[in-house]
Amino acid sequence: MAENKTHILVCGGTGCLASQADKIIENLKTEIEANDLENDVRVISTGCFGFCEKGPVIKVVPDNTFYTSVKPSDAADIVQEHLIKGRPLQRLLYKNPKNNYHVSDSSKIDFYKKQVRIALRNCGFIDPENIDEYIARDGYAALGTSLSEYTPEEVIDTIKKSGLRGRGGGGFPTGLKWEITRNVENDQKYVVCNADEGDPGAFMDRSILEGDPHSVIEAMAICGYCIGADKGLVYIRAEYPLAINRLKTALTQAREYGLLGEDILGSNFSFDIELRYGAGAFVCGEETALIHSMEGLRGEPTFKPPFPSVSGYFGKPTNVNNVETFANIPVIINKGAEWFSSIGNENSKGTKVFALAGKVNNVGLIEVPMGITLREVIFDIGGGIRDGKKFKAVQTGGPSGGCLTDKELDIPIDYDNLIKAGSMMGSGGMIVMDEDDCMVSIAKFYLEFTLDESCGKCTPCRIGNKRLHEILDKITQGKGTVEDLERLSLLSNVIKDSSLCGLGQTSPNPVLSTLKNFNEEYMAHVTEGKCPAGQCKDLLKYEIDAEMCTGCTLCFRNCPVGAITGERKQPHYINQSLCIKCGVCFQKCKFKAINII
Amino acid sequence: MKVKSLADLKKIKSDVQQKIKLREQGANAENIVQIKVAMATCGIASGAKEIMNFIIEELDFRGLDGIVTQTGCMGYCYAEPTIEVVLPGKEPVVYGFVTRDKVMEIIDKHVMKGELVDGIIPVSYKTIDE
Numbered sequence: 001m002a003e004n005k006t007h008i009l010v011c012g013g014t015g016c017l018a019s020q021a022d023k024i025i026e027n028l029k030t031e032i033e034a035n036d037l038e039n040d041v042r043v044i045s046t047g048c049f050g051f052c053e054k055g056p057v058i059k060v061v062p063d064n065t066f067y068t069s070v071k072p073s074d075a076a077d078i079v080q081e082h083l084i085k086g087r088p089l090q091r092l093l094y095k096n097p098k099n100n101y102h103v104s105d106s107s108k109i110d111f112y113k114k115q116v117r118i119a120l121r122n123c124g125f126i127d128p129e130n131i132d133e134y135i136a137r138d139g140y141a142a143l144g145t146s147l148s149e150y151t152p153e154e155v156i157d158t159i160k161k162s163g164l165r166g167r168g169g170g171g172f173p174t175g176l177k178w179e180i181t182r183n184v185e186n187d188q189k190y191v192v193c194n195a196d197e198g199d200p201g202a203f204m205d206r207s208i209l210e211g212d213p214h215s216v217i218e219a220m221a222i223c224g225y226c227i228g229a230d231k232g233l234v235y236i237r238a239e240y241p242l243a244i245n246r247l248k249t250a251l252t253q254a255r256e257y258g259l260l261g262e263d264i265l266g267s268n269f270s271f272d273i274e275l276r277y278g279a280g281a282f283v284c285g286e287e288t289a290l291i292h293s294m295e296g297l298r299g300e301p302t303f304k305p306p307f308p309s310v311s312g313y314f315g316k317p318t319n320v321n322n323v324e325t326f327a328n329i330p331v332i333i334n335k336g337a338e339w340f341s342s343i344g345n346e347n348s349k350g351t352k353v354f355a356l357a358g359k360v361n362n363v364g365l366i367e368v369p370m371g372i373t374l375r376e377v378i379f380d381i382g383g384g385i386r387d388g389k390k391f392k393a394v395q396t397g398g399p400s401g402g403c404l405t406d407k408e409l410d411i412p413i414d415y416d417n418l419i420k421a422g423s424m425m426g427s428g429g430m431i432v433m434d435e436d437d438c439m440v441s442i443a444k445f446y447l448e449f450t451l452d453e454s455c456g457k458c459t460p461c462r463i464g465n466k467r468l469h470e471i472l473d474k475i476t477q478g479k480g481t482v483e484d485l486e487r488l489s490l491l492s493n494v495i496k497d498s499s500l501c502g503l504g505q506t507s508p509n510p511v512l513s514t515l516k517n518f519n520e521e522y523m524a525h526v527t528e529g530k531c532p533a534g535q536c537k538d539l540l541k542y543e544i545d546a547e548m549c550t551g552c553t554l555c556f557r558n559c560p561v562g563a564i565t566g567e568r569k570q571p572h573y574i575n576q577s578l579c580i581k582c583g584v585c586f587q588k589c590k591f592k593a594i595n596i597i
Numbered sequence: 598m599k600v601k602s603l604a605d606l607k608k609i610k611s612d613v614q615q616k617i618k619l620r621e622q623g624a625n626a627e628n629i630v631q632i633k634v635a636m637a638t639c640g641i642a643s644g645a646k647e648i649m650n651f652i653i654e655e656l657d658f659r660g661l662d663g664i665v666t667q668t669g670c671m672g673y674c675y676a677e678p679t680i681e682v683v684l685p686g687k688e689p690v691v692y693g694f695v696t697r698d699k700v701m702e703i704i705d706k707h708v709m710k711g712e713l714v715d716g717i718i719p720v721s722y723k724t725i726d727e
Contacts, residue, residue, distance in 0.1 A: 007713045044713045047676055047693050050721030059719070115722030124635055124671030124681075135606065136613035144603035203639075210637040211669015242638050258599035266602050331725055365672040367722065381721065 006041045006083065009059040013048030014361040015384045016056035020072050021045070024056055027075035035079055048362050048383045051112035054094065066112075067092040114376055116343060118351050119167075119327040120367045123211030128246050131253040134214040140259055142330035143218050143225075147267040152182065152226040159226075159329065161337035163349030168194055168285070168322030169397065169426045170502075171348075171415040174329075181227040181309040181319040189229035190318040191220050192308075193326055194290060195236040195243070198282040199398030200449060201357040202429035205323035207365050208353075209236070209243035212327065213250035217273060219326035221260065222333065224271040227319050232273035235290050237280050247275065282399075282453035285427075286501050287312075287320040289455070300455045301501035322427065324353055345371035348414035352425065358395075358432035359386045368413070375409040378432055389434040393517070397426030399446045399453075400506030402513025403439065422513045424506070438535035439518040440525055444472040446510040454503065461504030464495040468511060477538045480526040489515055534596050537581045541597045544585075546571035548593035555585035555594065630656075630663045630708045631683040637670035643677035648695050652680070655704055663708075673718050682707055691718045 010016075010025050028043045049057050054068035058078070065088045067078070074092060081089045094112075117123075126133035134140070146155050160175030181189065193216060197205040209216065220232040236244060251273055254260040262270045276294045283289045284299040291313050293299035312318025328350060332340045341349045348370035354377065357363050361383030368377060374394055378384070385391050393403040402423035411417050415425050433442065447469045456462045471488055474480050492508030492515075499505045515522060524530045531539040544555070544564075551569040563579040566572030574585070586594045600606050634640070634649040649665060656663040671679050676693025682703060683689045692703060693716055706712040 005712060009713070009717060009719065011719075012715070042712055044717060045715045047673070047716065047718035048721070049719045061713075113721055113723050116725075117722050118725055120672065121725050123637075123669040124633075126668060127633075127666045128669050129667070132609065132613045135610050136617065138610070140600075140606055141610070144606045148603045207637055207639075207670040207672075240638075242641070256598065258601065265600065265606065335725065362673070362675050364674040364676075365670055367672075 007061045008041065008043045008078075009046045009061065010043060011047075011049045011055060011057045012045035013052065013055070013383050014386070015048070015052035015379075018388060019056050021056040023072040024058070024070055024075060027072050028079065031075050031079040032083070035084065037079070037083060041083060049112060050114060050362075050381045050383075052380050052383055054112070057112075058092075063088075066094055068094045112380075114372060114381055115367055116351050116369050117367045118331050118340075118343075119208060119215075119324050119353050120211070120365065121331065122215060123207055123365075126212065128211050128213055129249050131214060131250065131257060134212070138330070138334055139214055140218050142333035143221050143259065144265055146222050146225055146333060147265050147269055152228070155222065155226050155333065156182065158333060158337045162332045162340040163337075163344070163347075164325065164328055164332060164340065165348065165415060166322060167324035167328070167352065167427070169400070169424065171425060174321065174325055177309060177321070178223060178226050178319060180307075181317050184310050184317040186317050188231075188316045189227055190313045190316055191223045191227065191229045191232040192287075192290070192294075192313065192318055192320040193220055193232065193234040194285065194287065194320055194322045195234055195240070196278045196285040196290060197237065197240075197323075197427065198280070198285050198453075199427055199429040200446075201431050202355045202398060202427055204353040204355050204365065204428045206240050206243050208323050208327050209240070210246055213243075213247045214254065215330055216247075216323055216326045217250055217254055217260065219329035220273060221264065221271045222329055223319060223321065223326070225269050227317070229319070230270050230272070232271065233276050233294060233313070234273060235276045235278055235284070235294055238277040239280050244275065244277070251275075281455070282449075283455045283501070283503050286503060289501070290320065291318060298455075300457045301503070303500065324428070343369050345412055345414055347416055352413070352428060354428045354430045356382050356430050356432070358430075359389065359434040359437070360384070360432040361386055370414045371412040373410050373412055374404065377413070377430070378409070382432065385432065385434050389436065391432070392435050392437055393433045393439065393442075393514075395423075395431040395433065395442070395446075395510070396429070397424035397506075397509070398429045399449045400424060400502065400509055401426050401429075402509045403433070403442065403517060404513070405517045407517075422516060423509070436533055436535070438476075438531050438533040439514040439521050440472060440475055440531075441533075441535050443510045443514045444469065444476060447472060447507070450503065450507040454507070458498075458500040458504060460495045460498040461500070461507060464491055464499075465504075465507055467491060468495070468508065472511070475522065475525045476531070476536045478525065478529045478536070482523075482526055484526060485515065485522055540581050541576065542574055542579060542581065542583070542586060543595050543597055544572050544574055545593045545595055548591050550591055550593070552590070554588050554590065558584050558588045560584065629685060630661065632663060632665045633668045633681040633683075634665065635669065635671045635673075635677065635679045635681075636667040639670060639674045640677045640679065645678040648678045648680065648697070648700060651697055651700055652704075655700060656708075659704065659709075661704070661708065672722075676718060679718065684708070684711065687711075691720070692716050693718045 058067040156178050164174045165171040281299045284293045286301045289299045289301040308318040351367050353367045395403045408421045454461045495508050549571040556564045563575045678695045679693045681691045706714050
């Protein structure tokens with residue numbers, strides 16, 4: 001193998017490319033050649049560093065010097081000073097805003113790393129089908145120490161002290177839930193893992209089960225020990241075949257090692273886990289509906305109380321936790337409650353996994369400490385908005401959440417702040433929207449989802465949401481009135497107040513939050529008959545600007561319905577009664593002669 | 598094999614860690630490269646399985662000693678397929694948007710000469726051990 005060469009890593013993420021990272025690479029290469037260094041130094045373009053706010057960023061290895069806000073004109077200095085004279089270029093080093101010190105020491109260079117991986121600690125590191133690799137990374141150590149060194153009360157106490165709250169969306173303190181279930185006396189209790197992940201665009205739980213199934217198994221066994229249950233059930237959707245397979249492999253291996261089954265690690269504690277498959281109904285993520293579905297009944301929620309902790313699966317005390325909640329447990333026990341509660345902010349401890357999706361450059365799975373701002377998530381980790389468009393809104397909490405605007409970008413993300421802002425944490429879906437998205441259509445999209453997924457048991461949700469959808473549909477067709485907006489908000493509040501379960505109680509949230517935050521957009525639809533984002537087809541009109549049109553006939557030839565007429569080299573004309581507003585002419589025109597009105 | 602006590606469990610842990618260490622520092626270690634392929638649903642949908650097979654074939658074809666394993670989602674769904682290359686004694690390096698051509702380039706330059714190539718995804722997170 002070759003000796004250590006110097007590499008200059010230049011961020012080639014979309015954000016940095018927009019500020020001339022490609023030109024920097026070119027200049028660096030020219031300078032390096034001019035100084036005859038091309039055999040010793042390589043310039044490499046990389047993916048996003050997740051620090052776009054200070055881009056373009058450059059890292060020199062092996063000495064790990066990190067330069068921020070680099071310009072193409074800095075290339076000569078970097079080569080002269082750093083590569084030839086061997087001293088870091090002070091003026092480009094990152095300046096710590098807290099103390100104004102320049103940071104060049106490689107051990108302190110992770111300031112730009114905004115993510116902390118706890119629940120995802122093993123995802124992408126270990127082979128999920130090899131239990132040894134899990135054990136080598138402290139796997140099953142938490143179960144081992146819990147069984148041999150702590151009483152169930154002590155473990156529950158640790159979880160309580162850590163401040164861990166349910167990651168499925170509700171945010172109920174996990175330790176307290178375990179304690180309640182423990183204190184109910186019964187001959188049989190159950191531990192249930194809720195892996196019925198249904199929010200559109202969310203895939204956190206699937207990734208954990210696919211990448212680190214043993215962490216969930218271990219945590220369920222610990223939970224069983226704490227609450228006094230010998231049986232665990234994982235409720236997982238059948239459309240996650242890979243997750244199911246990996247989980248099955250993991251269960252078999254854990255049984256072979258005696259980490260599940262009778263008398264685990266010689267402690268007299270016995271525990272085993274079975275899988276239950278869901279057919280993909282969204283409402284089954286609600287714990288009472290989930291339990292009914294597992295019992296073989298219709299997946300419909302029932303009134304709480306009694307909570308599952310008291311009367312759950314077949315009337316027995318049942319502790320239901322989400323996949324991500326479980327994935328946090330072994331680390332809390334291994335590293336202690338204090339360590340865990342040092343991450344996050346006052347009322348929300350630890351980290352949260354988000355599935356970052358939508359119009360953002362770096363779509364993916366991220367894990368951030370509670371209290372980070374939406375701006376950092378979207379513009380640093382997410383790399384900003386795609387195609388240089390303008391940020392419009394971010395939807396958190398799935399169909400039950402709300403849309404937040406640029407005004408809320410700087411609030412710290414935690415359970416309470418998101419609710420205060422009119423959205424919610426939810427299970428961790430985060431969908432970013434840009435200026436081209438129509439908020440009325442977005443609200444309609446989410447409502448379509450809840451309409452499909454409503455179980456139909458209670459009237460407000462079954463019929464109320466249908467009516468809400470009708471009104472929204474009317475608005476997107478340009479037939480809405482100002483009174484409709486009042487009706488929307490009145491009906492939304494009634495549904496919120498009178499629905500039986502969480503699905504109905506939160507289903508109007510996307511409508512209410514868009515009504516509040518994007519009122520002008522609703523008004524433009526109902527008073528001017530316009531869709532500012534240009535999404536509502538019925539409100540659009542394509543017209544050809546006679547002065548710009550060169551008569552190239554491209555639109556004429558591409559129009560699928562023959563709505564465009566005109567002679568060659570003469571301005572063309574769109575027959576509005578034939579136009580289906582497909583937008584092909586708009587995309588094809590090379591002369592910007594077609595306007596959307 | 599049954600694990601009967603916490604001590605047993607600790608022994609497995611140290612055995613496996615020892616094995617990994619041997620792999621990294623043993624007699625032959627200099628020639629052994631470890632490549633992990635992200636094989637969650639997102640990776641597989643983008644062709645990770647095919648890439649994994651191709652890496653195995655290519656290493657074999659060149660007579661290079663390597664361990665190619667699967668792993669879960671690394672989180673860079675926008676850049677699938679993603680792979681992680683670990684040379685003995687070096688920091689792991691993650692590459693995104695890996696195609697067959699990229700595999701050839703990575704093996705030719707990174708694995709055989711220790712030179713990095715375009716397309717690295719920098720580590721943007723802290724682990725629980727930091």
